[in-house]
Amino acid sequence: MLPQIHLLIFSLLIFPGLIFTLSLGLFTEWYIRKFVARLQSRMGPSYVGPFGILQPLADLIKLLSVKEEIKQRLSSLRLAKAFAFLGIGAAVVSLLLLPISPYRLIAPYDFLIYIYLCCIWIPFSLIMMSLSMPNPFTSIGISRFLSIFVVSEPIHFTAMIIPVMLSTHLYGNYCEAPYSMICASRYGVWLWTNPALVVPMALALIAVLVTLQARAMFQPFNIPEAEQEIIAGFATEFSGPILAFNNLLHDIDIAITLVFIVYVFLGGPYPFPHLSVQGVLILIVKYLALLTLISIIKASFGRFRIEQGIKSLLKYGGVPVGIALILTTVLLYIKP
């Protein structure tokens, strides 16, 4: 029996669980929509709430409660919903690996659990949701998604493992568990103070931001849902509640990936402690800085073709992370 089960349930359902993650995902969607719209001289969400901040929530409620589900003869709505729930569940519980959670479940090598939850369950849920509602455009969207996925995900978790490796080897005496996300979250930011480690950390950060753009299917990697080209790609058959859950999973995926990057690369609330006003403010500033960066990239690019997308991923994600990994290995060999 786990101790303090009520705190675990609070962490799973309220903070940083379901309610917080849902709110953060919707805020992230609003921020990206508004910021990109302003960059492109459009209004963006404006009507619901101050500055239109409640527009994603209004869209969610509309899709859940007003719009009907369109069921064609080959689709299985229950299966699609089941995978949507599991995908959102995987995203929500992954935050218990970080010090943001009051109930932290950690283990040696729990980096692998991050991969299991965020790099496998979430994309797998999206794929299964889409395959539950088959369509020729869906097939093309999924094949494109998989083509991007097999390149971007290895780059993503290789980039994420670099601060995990370095913090374990250099600050292992302070770590509760080796190769854990919590160790990288606490000591990863110190790696920037070592001149020898700045280059691999910077290269890994570049790679992880490039793969985030691909994971989020934002321009220039919005190939799997290429509008006007393959209708809506993998999301062609989604409607009503299933479209709502798909959008929600997409928003939450971006939000939690950003939270992990903020913690592992930028130290979360560092240099302030967690339960302080300054700590919360610095956490928000770091999160918004990264969000602004991906929004600028989204607004600045058009859509790549699939081979251009893969080449760009390898060039701007794969090459930096490869160099970073070689440098990290050499550094750890010199100073084990």
Next chain:
Amino acid sequence: MVMELILEPQYLMVLYTASMAFVALVILILYTTLKSRYTGQGGEASEVYIGGESPKILSDVTGPIDSLYWAFIRNVGRSLYRYFRDLMHTGRLSDWAGYMSGWYGFLVMLALIMIVYLMAFRGV
């Protein structure tokens, strides 16, 4: 109040999977409880949306198998052919002889290495 639990990785994996299923169950319960009674499944689109095409195109949505061969020939085979053609057919006999004897030498070396390897490990 903060609780930090350090567990074995395999136990943690099971725990996270169970937590994931628990959250999914909570979302299912919330959705089932709160979903509107006035919406349902639309009946106007029971056929697959294929952009106005005839349904028979669904049978060959993946394209013929031969395309894989021709895609390889066009993308890789052609450039390989040009590379080897330019390497061998320079118009000078010595280039051709050098190329052929180079490959022959490579095969002889490979055979010798294999023979030595097999003799060395024959009794092992």
